[in-house]
Amino acid sequence: MFDSGFIQVKHLVKYFPVYSTGVLAKKQVGQVHAVDDITFNINKQETFALVGESGCGKTTTARLILNLIAPTSGEVIVDGENIFEKFNSSNKEEKLKIRRKMQMVFQNPYGSLDPRMTVSDIISEPFVIHGHLEKEKRSERVYELLKLVGLEEYHAERYPHEFSGGQRQRICIARALAVEPEFIVADEPVSSLDVSIRAQILNLMGDLQKNMGLTYLYISHDLSSVRQISQRVGVMYLGEIVELADTDELFDNPLHPYTQALIESVPIPDPKVKNIKARLKGEVPSPITPPAGCRFNPRCSKATGECSLKRPELKLVGKGHYLACT
Amino acid sequence: MAETLLKIEGLKTYFFTEAGIVKAVDGMSFDVRKGESLGLVGESGSGKSVTALSVLRIVPKPGKIVEGKIEFKGVNLLEKSEKEMQALRGSEIALIFQDPSSSLNPVYNVEKQLRDVLLAHKSVPKEETHEKIIELLSLVGIPDPEIRMREFPHQFSGGMKQRVAIARALALQPTLLFADEPTTALDVTIQAQVLELLEDLKSKMGMSLVMITHDMGIIAKMTTRVVVMYAGNVCEIAKTDDLFAYPKHPYTALLLAAVPRLDRRKTLSIIPGNIPNLIEPPSGCRFHPRCKYAKERCSDTTPVLEQVGPDHFVACFESANIILKGES
Numbered sequence: 001m002f003d004s005g006f007i008q009v010k011h012l013v014k015y016f017p018v019y020s021t022g023v024l025a026k027k028q029v030g031q032v033h034a035v036d037d038i039t040f041n042i043n044k045q046e047t048f049a050l051v052g053e054s055g056c057g058k059t060t061t062a063r064l065i066l067n068l069i070a071p072t073s074g075e076v077i078v079d080g081e082n083i084f085e086k087f088n089s090s091n092k093e094e095k096l097k098i099r100r101k102m103q104m105v106f107q108n109p110y111g112s113l114d115p116r117m118t119v120s121d122i123i124s125e126p127f128v129i130h131g132h133l134e135k136e137k138r139s140e141r142v143y144e145l146l147k148l149v150g151l152e153e154y155h156a157e158r159y160p161h162e163f164s165g166g167q168r169q170r171i172c173i174a175r176a177l178a179v180e181p182e183f184i185v186a187d188e189p190v191s192s193l194d195v196s197i198r199a200q201i202l203n204l205m206g207d208l209q210k211n212m213g214l215t216y217l218y219i220s221h222d223l224s225s226v227r228q229i230s231q232r233v234g235v236m237y238l239g240e241i242v243e244l245a246d247t248d249e250l251f252d253n254p255l256h257p258y259t260q261a262l263i264e265s266v267p268i269p270d271p272k273v274k275n276i277k278a279r280l281k282g283e284v285p286s287p288i289t290p291p292a293g294c295r296f297n298p299r300c301s302k303a304t305g306e307c308s309l310k311r312p313e314l315k316l317v318g319k320g321h322y323l324a325c326t
Numbered sequence: 327m328a329e330t331l332l333k334i335e336g337l338k339t340y341f342f343t344e345a346g347i348v349k350a351v352d353g354m355s356f357d358v359r360k361g362e363s364l365g366l367v368g369e370s371g372s373g374k375s376v377t378a379l380s381v382l383r384i385v386p387k388p389g390k391i392v393e394g395k396i397e398f399k400g401v402n403l404l405e406k407s408e409k410e411m412q413a414l415r416g417s418e419i420a421l422i423f424q425d426p427s428s429s430l431n432p433v434y435n436v437e438k439q440l441r442d443v444l445l446a447h448k449s450v451p452k453e454e455t456h457e458k459i460i461e462l463l464s465l466v467g468i469p470d471p472e473i474r475m476r477e478f479p480h481q482f483s484g485g486m487k488q489r490v491a492i493a494r495a496l497a498l499q500p501t502l503l504f505a506d507e508p509t510t511a512l513d514v515t516i517q518a519q520v521l522e523l524l525e526d527l528k529s530k531m532g533m534s535l536v537m538i539t540h541d542m543g544i545i546a547k548m549t550t551r552v553v554v555m556y557a558g559n560v561c562e563i564a565k566t567d568d569l570f571a572y573p574k575h576p577y578t579a580l581l582l583a584a585v586p587r588l589d590r591r592k593t594l595s596i597i598p599g600n601i602p603n604l605i606e607p608p609s610g611c612r613f614h615p616r617c618k619y620a621k622e623r624c625s626d627t628t629p630v631l632e633q634v635g636p637d638h639f640v641a642c643f644e645s646a647n648i649i650l651k652g653e654s
Contacts (some may be wrong), residue, residue, distance in 0.1 A: 053513035164600045194369040195540050196597035199584040203594055221514065224543070228586040228594060251588065265518035266588045267543030270653050271566050273589065274547065278518035283483050 001316070005041030006215055007065065007183065012038050012074035014060050018288060030288045034060040036239035037074070039314065042183075042232075047209065047216040049226040049247070051262070052236035055284060058219045061236075062185045065217065066102050078102065078183070096130055103176035107188035109168035113160040119146070119171055120156040126178040145174040150204060166197035173204065177212075185217045190225065202229055223266050227251050232320070235259045238287055238295040241314055245321040255323050257300045294325065331502055331534050332358040332381065337394035339373075339380045346605040350376040350389070352558040355631065358502065358534050363525075365545040365566065366538045367581075368555035371601050374538045377555075378504040382419055383411050398502070417447045420495040424507040426487035430479040436463070436490050437475040443497045462493040467523060485516035492523065499531055506538045521548060542585045542653075546570060551637070554578050557602050557612040560631060564638040571652040574640040577613045579650035611642065619644045 002008060015031040035057040042048040050058045063069045065076050067087050076083050083098055106112040113122060123142045127133045133141060143153045149170040160168055169189060176184055186205065190198040206229060208214060220226050226233055227247060234244040235256065243256040254260045261279040282299050285291055291298050297307040306326060314324040335355050341348040351373040358364050366374045379385045381396055383403065396403040398419065403411065423429035431439055440459045444450045450458050463471035466489040479487055488508060495503060505524060509517040525548065528535045537548050545552055545566065552569050554562040554577065562575040573579040583595040599616040602608055608615050614624040623643055631639040634646075 053515065166600065194601060195542070196369055196581060196584055197600070199586075199594040200596050202586075203596060222586075223514070224586040224588040227588050227591060248591070261515060263588065265514040267518075267521070267541070267547040268587050268589055269542035269546050269570070269582065269585050270587065270589075271546040271570050278515070278522045280515045280519075283485060283516065284513075 001314070001322075002039055002041035004043075006044040006079055007042040007217075008075075008077040009038060009040050009061070009065065010075040010077070012061065012064055012076065013072045014057075014064055014069065015072045032287045033239045033290050034287060035064065035071075036290075038236075038239075038241045040234050040241060040244055042215060042217060044182075045209070045213050045215055046232060047218050047230040049218045049220060049230035049233045050236055051220060051223060051226055051233060053221060053262075053284060055238075055287060056236040057239040057287075058236055059187055062104070062187055062217060062219055066104055066185060067098075068104075100130055100132070100179045101181055102183045102185070103179060103181040104185045104187065105169070105172050105176050105189045108192050109165055109172050110160075110192070112172055113168055115160050118157055118159055119151075119163075122160075122171060123156075123175050123178055126175065130179055132179065141178070145177055148177065148208070149174045150200075164197075165193050166200055169193060169201050170204065173201075173208070177208070181214070183215045183217070185219070187219045188221070189218075191220065191222060198225070205229065223251075223263065224268075235262065238284060238290050240295060240324065241322075242296065242324045243322065244314065245318075249318070249321055253321075255317065255321070256296075256325050257302050258296045328359040328361060330357045331360045331399065333395070333397040334377070334381070335395040335397070337377065337380060337396060338392045339376050339385055339389060340392050341389040343388055343605075348604045349558055349607060350604060351380060352607070353628075354394070354555075354558070354560055356553045356560060356563055358536055359551075360501075361532055361534055362551060363528065363535045363537060363549045365549035365552040366536055366555065367540065367542065367545050367552055369540055369601055371557065371604060372555040373558040374555050375506050378421060378506055378536070378538060381504070382415055382421060383408075384415075413447070416443055416495075416500065417449065417498040418500055419502045419504070420498070420500040421504045421506065422488075422491050422495045422508045425511050426484065426491045427479070427511070429491055430487060430494075432479050435476050435478050436482075439490075440475070440494055440497055443494055447498055449498050458497075462497055463490075465496070465527070466490070466493045467519075468493075483516075484512050485520060488512060488520055489523065492520075492527070496527060496531065500533060502534045502536070503528070504536045504538065507540070508537075509544070510539075510541075524548070542582065543587075554581070557607055558604060559612055559628075560641060561613065562638075562640045562642075563631065564635075564640075568635065568638055569652075572635075572638075573650050573652050574634055574638065574645045575613075575642050576617050576619050576644075576648070576650065579652070582653040583651070619648050 014035040016034055017028045018030040020027045020029045052058050064071050067083055120142050123145055124138050127138050142156055151170055190201050218230055230247050233247050233250045234241045237258050243259045254263055264277050264279050280299055293308040293310055294312050297303040312324045312326045314322045317323045337351055337354040339351040368374045380391050437459055441455050444455050459475055460471045468474055468489055509520050549566050552566050556577050562578050580597045584597055610625040610627050611629050614620040629641040629643050631641045634640050
């Protein structure tokens with residue numbers, strides 16, 4: 001399962017320790033099961049979306065793939081290379097080489113740009129770190145990147161506070177593109193932006209993908225935008241992938257009770273479609289002591305006794321459609 | 327037509343900052359009818375929250391209501407004394423804030439926060455507050471209210487906190503409830519629960535609800551009439567069905583076209599440019615720099631709301647000459 005693809009994630013696990021709040025002795029009292037044995041792949045030049053509610057492990061997954069945090073166990077293979085092995089064994093130069101393939105665009109463009117650097121400094125910092133472009137060519141490349149994301153040359157000498165949220169997110173995208181990456185993780189790139197600006201950024205990301213052959217991991221809780229820009233979707237719940245399918249298939253034919261409830265919860269901007277129903281009662285359980293068996297079983301209307309005993313595995317149930325539900 | 331409960335006319339609320347005067351609300355007019363669900367939709371800086379704060383006269387400094395009329399049940403609220411306003415807040419007009427984590431007091435338990443509201447307005451005799459609090463908490467769907475009322479806000483999840491905030495707002499059975507982005511801080515499945523609760527309570531208590539949001543999906547689901555705001559002005563007022571089917575203001579149409587929907591793929595159209603600066607807003611129609619239909623007069627004269635159909639008003643000179651595409 002998922003043995004090919006540009007990015008392969010295999011049995012990835014990340015637990016965060018939880019310590020007691022004692023004054024003297026710090027004792028580990030448990031662990032947050034942030035990501036618990038997930039497997040999926042991302043094909044070249046596609047947009048793969050991870051969706052789920054807060055705390056389901058989407059962002060942790062992204063950070064693991066980029067090797068920003070070390071996994072508890074599992075593998076991530078990028079373009080045929082096992083990146084955790086590579087990172088543990090190789091020298092600085094080789095590490096930088098892997099990093100150049102993968103970049104990230106963060107959720108909050110107000111927090112992810114250094115307020116004391118000019119836009120030109122921000123976008124050329126990757127050149128300084130990676131040294132892949134001669135000094136003389138750098139400013140010209142900055143101008144090219146600014147144009148690419150829909151900004152002007154004169155913006156280069158300004159500071160982040162002079163820009164609106166949408167423009168800042170464009171700067172973040174330009175910075176990510178500076179190292180000519182193949183793969184970009186976009187973690188909620190539009191959720192802090194205004195509605196009229198969101199479409200601008202989503203369309204920009206789509207155009208860049210077409211023109212530069214980029215591969216995206218798009219992380220979002222906004223299912224409407226996921227339907228819009230992704231080709232495949234994985235639905236996460238409490239650290240696990242419960243369903244994975246092509247985007248249209250997933251939205252038109254959701255099989256997992258959680259996916260169904262999630263889709264039904266989203267109000268559609270059309271008064272003729274009175275879809276939304278609050279199908280889910282209660283809240284997401286604590287990831288420190290997740291429910292046994294299927295993690296969704298305490299909230300699931302179709303749960304049987306068996307669901308609380310055995311954890312269902314992700315299995316192929318249709319063309320490209322995977323489901324973890326008995 | 328239902329009776330008018332609240333009538334806002336030519337409201338101007340400015341913020342006198344060091345950088346200049348921010349015209350957050352600049353000539354707002356609309357009404358809220360008895361028992362209806364009205365949507366107030368707009369992007370950040372459109373003035374929707376400031377409008378709600380103005381009605382309750384709790385605009386924070388350096389903000390000030392400089393002009394206009396806010397008639398509630400036929401009486402101008404701007405002429406009332408502070409004491410009279412205090413009696414009105416909560417008992418007649420209530421407000422639910424966006425972020426329940428910051429609108430609840432972290433150092434008091436839930437019981438105390440609800441009791442304060444009940445006692446401040448002397449609506450319930452002291453002996454009965456306990457019963458009333460339990461009743462309120464069960465009304466908003468908090469399990470084991472007798473135990474949970476002794477807990478503090480940090481012991482509640484986001485959705486549960488918002489339920490407490492709703493219970494507090496409804497404690498005195500107001501006739502008008504402003505809900506300012508009540509679900510923005512919540513996850514979608516929890517959002518669905520809270521929206522359902524609000525709808526349910528609204529019909530049970532027969533109050534009017536003003537839903538302030540930037541989410542067109544919530545507007546479509548929750549409201550029967552909509553006021554579209556842009557940069558401190560009203561662009562369009564219409565019945566929700568009409569607004570989605572036949573938008574008359576170019577901004578409304580663009581906003582609808584820019585919002586992705588979950589039930590199908592569509593090409594997202596772009597609204598060019600950015601939201602204007604409210605210290606020096608564009609002259610004339612504030613949307614004209616971003617509007618492809620703008621003519622010369624749009625930049626020098628401010629359009630006023632004109633009736634274009636039953637219950638349908640639009641502030642646009644060109645609306646008669648252009649055909650706009652709706653969503654449904």
